[in-house]
Amino acid sequence: MGEVAEATGYADLWASLHAIGRDAGTGGYRRFAWNAADLACREWFAAQAADRGLTVETDRNGNQWARWEPEPALVPGPEAKASGAGALAIGSHLDSVPDGGAFDGPLGVISSFAAVDLLRSRGWRPNRPVVIANFTDEEGARFGVACTGSRLMSGLLDADKARGLCDADGVRLADAMERVGLDPRAIGRDEDRLGDIAAFVELHIEQGRALDDVGAPVGVASAIWPHGRWRFDFDGEANHAGTTALEERRDPMLTYAHTVLSARKKARLGGALATFGRVRVDPNGTNAIPSRVRAWLDARAPDEAVLAAVVKDIREAAVQRARRDGTTLDVENESLTPVVEFDGVLRGRLSKALEPEFGTVPVLPTGAGHDAGILAAEVPTAMVFVRNPTGRSHTPHEHAETTDCHAGVRALAHIVADLAGGESGS
């Protein structure tokens, strides 16, 4: 057994979370904001913190924080006082996409608890608070907006708009929060919480194969691609599938299908990514031409100009096709997240802290959104990626090798030791 396995009970830590919200049929996770599985994950988080003697708080926006305070003898050190040292935040999220994998989110939370265990086993103590975050509703699987917890905390998501968000059953976010004993009137920008955080480092499974390609167990993020979601409403005319001649039809499915193909082509030509992964058909009958096809475009690109150009191209191709099909198109932008460049100084410091064990670590951009991307606008923020050998993510097949997960824990421990500037007892 390695140091991580021995010092942290790492396998047990995973085992204790494994069954929560896991669908027996698919093997995927269904941990959506404020559902029973999500609440069980939150209880798990509180229990893990309590086991370690960390205090747990739930903030106004529903994010959980487990806090490791420096011992009184070590604060206030003159140095900490002079720099007005706030907390070092680590952590990630515990919610999932529909049938998500085990690692996206939980790897960062579990690694954070394990890094605390590892540092303690080495006799290390922080000289500033170290807080572990469980951000609420990172995936947006239930209410449609990703990173709700961090967006609310930073004021990026309007509180009124958030309260009114509805899930597929028509349950409002405000009511879902109220049902679990939280006050939805209190959500919104949290100046105190933001002011308390000196830096945030999120460890996450890589959602691609870049680390595997270069044979590295961990890497550091450079930037998050700008990305957004657009709702496409294709409207036509419902009619009988058996009696309506082809030339008589106004079939929005046809326009939609053509748009999917052109999105692929425009993305390829533009060096971007475009995906239609969600679609709703009315009336959704096998023997009926649809009256409406509502579909969501997820698009991402290396920079904002490319993203805007590719989405414009997709939209124009759809409008042209709609003219041919006798259908109409309405496009609504539901969210748009600008490019995020992670703090260069912090990134450099991470690389330096990792160098003694890992050598020169790869620095890579990602197309996936994260709470770290939201917080980057407020505090110095960085990300550590752990190798994903298949690159698959948002599927039950998502996987990371245990040895790489252990490397991630050690990496995080190096970073905490550096940034929270503690003293070693050994």
Ligand SMILES: [Zn+2]
């Ligand atoms: Zn994630």
